[in-house]
Amino acid sequence: MQxxxxxxxxxxxxxxKEKFGIPRQPGLVHSVRSTLELLPPYGSREAVSGLEMASHIWLLFLFSECVGKGWKPRVRPPRLGGNQRLGVFATRSPFRPNPIGLSPVRLDAIRFDGDRVLLDISGADLLDQTPVLDIKPYLPYSDRIDDATFALAEQIELLDLPVIFAPAAERRCDDYGHRLGEPLRRQIEELLRCDPRPAYQKQQHDREYGIRLHDLNIRWRIDAERIEVLSITPAED
Known part of the structure; x- marks a missing residue:
């Protein structure tokens, strides 16, 4: 076949800005908004005419960081602690024969800035600069499947723990959130409750981690009782 x-x-x-810390599935973190910028010749008013009627859209995208890195027929899903292998087509691993992903996101707005067409979205799980291959409207009457099941992932796994900010981190959070015009505290809380830690490290309560969000480095740790944000500093590129 050609x-x-x-x-x-x-x-x-x-x-x-980096893979670690991104929600493992779409729709888990709603406070982080993203923008899809359409490229010429696809960024036209005509191409998105009528799309404003959709509250949600499907994005077909490329796992660009995985291109050329190969694939294996069996993989170790992080959700299973890396100890159990499944067929690649039974997982959402980005290392696939064709590294393509599919995510439903909320369409918050369509904006026109000169010749640019911009789609503001939320609930995305996409790395900055991810190439998008196609857009389709989400059709509730056909896309929602109420009796759908998957035995290994029947429910969302979120941490039911308080998020505590160290005093200096809390001050920085307020300052940086105001500068960015973002609900930074809520974004950090939602992201950390998704528990970005590798599954095999989730019982190691003395470990400290960092995630990159916007242009900031967020340092944090989790124990059995709480999630603690230790520091918020400018990220070093």
């Missing part, structure tokens, strides 16, 4: 060549129709602009 090879198929695809061209991105747009790029994601997101506060997620």
């Amino acid at each position: 090879a198929i060549e695809l061209e991105p129709i747009g790029l994601i602009h997101s506060g997620y």
Whole structure:
């Protein structure tokens, strides 16, 4: 069969600057908003005419950091602690024969800035500069499947723990949130309750971690009783 060549129709602009810390699935963190910028010749008013009627859209995208890195027929899903192998098609691993992802996101607004067409979205799980291959409206009557099941992932796994900010981190959070115009505290709380830690480290309560959000480095740790934000500092590129 002849090879198929695809061209991105747009790029994601997101506060997620590195892979670690991004929610493992879409729809888990709603406070972090992203923007999809459509590229020429696809960024036209005509191409998005009528899309404003959709509250949610599907994004078909490329796992660009995985291109050329190969794939294996069996992988170790993080949700299973890295100890159990499943067929790649039974997982959402980005290392696939064709490294393509699919995410439903909320469409908050469509903006026109000169010749640029910008789609503001929330609930995305996409790295900054992710290439988007296609957009489709989410159709509730057909896309929602109420009796759908998957035995290994029946429910969302979120930490039911308080998020405590160290005094200096709390001051920085307020200052940086105001500068960025972002609900930074809520974003950090939602992200950390998703527990970005590798599954095999979740019982190691003395470990300290860092995630990159916007242009900030967030240092934190988790124990059995709480999630503690230790520091918030400018990220070093």
